[in-house]
Amino acid sequence: MAQKIPATVVTGFLGAGKTTLIRHMLQNAQGKRIALIINEFGDLGVDGDILKGCGDETCTEDDIMELSNGCICCTVADDFIPTMEKLLARENKPDHIVIETSGLALPQPLVRAFNWPEISTKVTVDGVVTVVDGKAVTEGRFAHNVAAVDAQRKLDENLDHETPLSELFEDQIACADMIVVNKSDLLNDIESETLVSNLKSESRKGVQVIKASMGALPVDVLLGQGIGAEGDLDARHEVHHHDHDHDDDHHDDDDHHHHHDHDHDEFESFVVELGEIADPTAFAQQVADVIRTHDILRLKGFAAVQGKPMRLTLQAVGPRVDTYFDRPFGANETRSTRLVVIGQAGLKQSEITAALSA
C-alpha cells in the first residue's frame, strides 16, 4: 500500500497567528507540495484570501480548499470528509496536507475524523500544532489561568467554573503535539519564559513548547513530526466532551452526538460592509474603540481606501489593530470595505455596524 500522506493540524485561539505561521511555512517550503484546508469562522474568507494572495509555487490557489462552516467538528461528514476525499483523489497528490482550524474549533473531533474509513488508509495526522497568542495570554485575555481553572475543577467535579473561552483554550492545549508561543516579539524574556514553562506544565508529556515571532519556524520543525495523532486520542483530554464515551471506530452515532454536545451559539460572527474609508490610521483607531466598547474578540477583513489602488488588510486581535496594503484591487472587484466581526454571543450588531460606519 502507498504511504499515507501526512497531515498537520494547525489550531489555536482566534488571532493567535495561525495564518501568519502557515504563510511563513509556504514561503519556506523548499519545494514540498503542500495542500491547505482552511476552516473559516464567519462568512468572509479572510484567511483563505490572504494565503491565496501570497502566490507561492508550492501551494497554488488550486491547492487551497476552504471550509466555511465555522465549526469543523460539526461538519466532519458533510464538509471535511468530502473535501479530503476530493483532495486524495487528485492525480497530482500533495506531499503534505495542512489544515488550519478556525480559532473557535475544537481540534479533537477533527483528529478523530482521521479514523473514518473513507480516509484512514490514505492520510495520517503528522501532528497537531497549537499556536498561542503569547501577548494575549500573558495579559490575561482569553484563557490565562488554565492551571488555576483546572485545579478548581479537580476539587469539585460538579462545579463548572470555566468560561467557554478557557475550555476551548484548554482543549487546544490538550490536543497539541507542539505548542508555538507566538508573538514573542511583544513579550520580554521573563514573560515569555514564564509562559513557556506554564504551558509545559499544562501540556502532555513530551510536547514541545517553542517561542516564535510572526510564526517563523523552520518547516522541518513544523512538519514531519510523524506522531499519528489519530491513534492516541485518549491522551488528548477534552473538556467539551466529558459527557459521553468516545468510540473512534464507529463514527455514526458518535458523530450525530457531536452535533449537539457543545455549543457554538456561545460565539457569533457577522460581516460589516462599508464603502471606501478616508484614512487608514483614523479608521484603525475607530476600530480599536469599537472593539473596546463592545468586547469584540476578533475583527478582520479588507478595506478600500480613497485614492489608493491597493487593498488594505485590517486585522484586530483584542484591542491591537494591524493594517497593511496587500495587493491592488482587481478590475472586476468592487472597491468596498468588508469586515468580519467575531465575539461571544450577544454582540450588538446594529450598534457595532453604526459605530464602524460613523
Ligand SMILES: Nc1nc2c(ncn2[C@@H]2O[C@H](COP(=O)(O)OP(=O)(O)OP(=O)(O)O)[C@@H](O)[C@H]2O)c(=O)[nH]1
Ligand atoms: N506582533 C506580532 N503580531 C503577529 C504575530 N503573529 C501574527 N501577528 C498578527 O496577529 C494578527 C492575527 O494573525 P493571524 O495569523 O491572522 O491569526 P489567526 O490565528 O490565523 O487568526 P484567526 O484565523 O482569525 O483565528 C495579524 O495582524 C498578524 O499580523 C507575531 O508573532 N507578532
